[in-house]
Each structure stands twice: as C-alpha cells, then as structure tokens.
Amino acid sequence: MPYVVTEDCIKCKYMDCVETCPVSCFYEGQNMLVIHPDECIDCAACEPTCPIEAIVSDDTAAGAKWAELNRKYSAFWPRIVEKGAVPEDAKQWEKTPNKFATHFSAQAGASHVAYSQPGRSDRSKSQDTARDGDSDFA
Numbered sequence: 299m300p301y302v303v304t305e306d307c308i309k310c311k312y313m314d315c316v317e318t319c320p321v322s323c324f325y326e327g328q329n330m331l332v333i334h335p336d337e338c339i340d341c342a343a344c345e346p347t348c349p350i351e352a353i354v355s356d357d358t359a360a361g362a363k364w365a366e367l368n369r370k371y372s373a374f375w376p377r378i379v380e381k382g383a384v385p386e387d388a389k390q391w392e393k394t395p396n397k398f399a400t401h402f403s404a405q406a407g408a409s410h411v412a413y414s415q416p417g418r419s420d421r422s423k424s425q426d427t428a429r430d431g432d433s434d435f436a
C-alpha cells in the first residue's frame with residue numbers, strides 16, 4: 299500500500315519529504331508534490347518528515363481520497379530529488395481547509411532536479427496541462 303500526499307501540501311510544499319525517500323518517487327507540481335504509487339515501496343520513511351502531516355498511507359480514508367490524484371499527476375510532473383525553495387507564504391496556508399478546490403495547480407513544478415527515466419522521456423508536456431478531471435478529487 300503506497301503512501302500518498304494529500305491536499306494539505308498545496309501551497310505549503312515544504313519538501314522535507316523528498317530527500318528521505320530511498321527510491322526518489324516524489325513528483326513536483328507547481329504548488330504541491332505527489333508520490334508515484336507504483337514506485338513507492340511503502341517504507342514510511344517520509345511520513346514523519348512532513349511538518350504538516352500531509353503524507354499518509356493510501357489505506358487510510360484521507361489517503362484513499364487522494365490516491366488517484368497522486369497516480370494521475372506523478373505520471374507527468376517531473377521527479378524531485380532535492381529540496382527546493384519553500385514558498386515564502388507557506389506558513390499561512392498550513393491550516394487552510396479544502397485547498398484543492400480553490401488552489402490546486404495542475405502545472406508542473408520548477409524547482410525540481412529532473413533526469414531522464416525509461417518510458418517517461420517527455421515530461422515537459424506537463425507544463426501546459428489543463429485541469430481536466432480535477433473534479434475527480436474534490
């Protein structure tokens with residue numbers, strides 16, 4: 299059962315989680331990260347590193363709700379392996395509820411350290427991705 303990133307990450311994006319992952323399966327959106335469910339080895343190393351508890355197992359209610367979003371966007375956002383610059387206003391968004399509905403961005407992140415991966419060669423397509431299917435997760 300893989301771990302997933304929930305909507306609590308949106309606009310916080312502290313990225314403390316990425317460097318703890320032994321298989322580098324975090325992917326970066328403009329204002330949140332997701333975990334690739336087929337790459338996650340369920341080690342739980344990342345879960346306690348998130349200061350806002352935005353990482354949960356997909357066998358929890360919160361995890362199940364956001365599992366499809368993690369699967370969808372990890373397929374075309376770029377991999378992130380190093381912590382980037384934290385948003386200056388991250389703190390003020392920590393307690394904001396329902397961030398997906400009003401603040402989710404489908405655009406790829408820019409602070410990532412990307413590298414090529416077999417079968418996932420053209421990751422730049424994600425830069426202009428529309429928010430199709432977003433209602434699936436709200």
Ligand code: SF4
Pocket residue numbers: 303306307308310311312313314315316330331347348349350351352353
């Ligand atoms: S540590 Fe938590 S808030 Fe920060 S990027 Fe990772 S999941 Fe998001």
Ligand code: SF4
Pocket residue numbers: 300301318319320321322323324333337338339340341342343344345
């Ligand atoms: S549970 Fe382990 S493998 Fe999965 S994202 Fe977290 S650190 Fe990476």
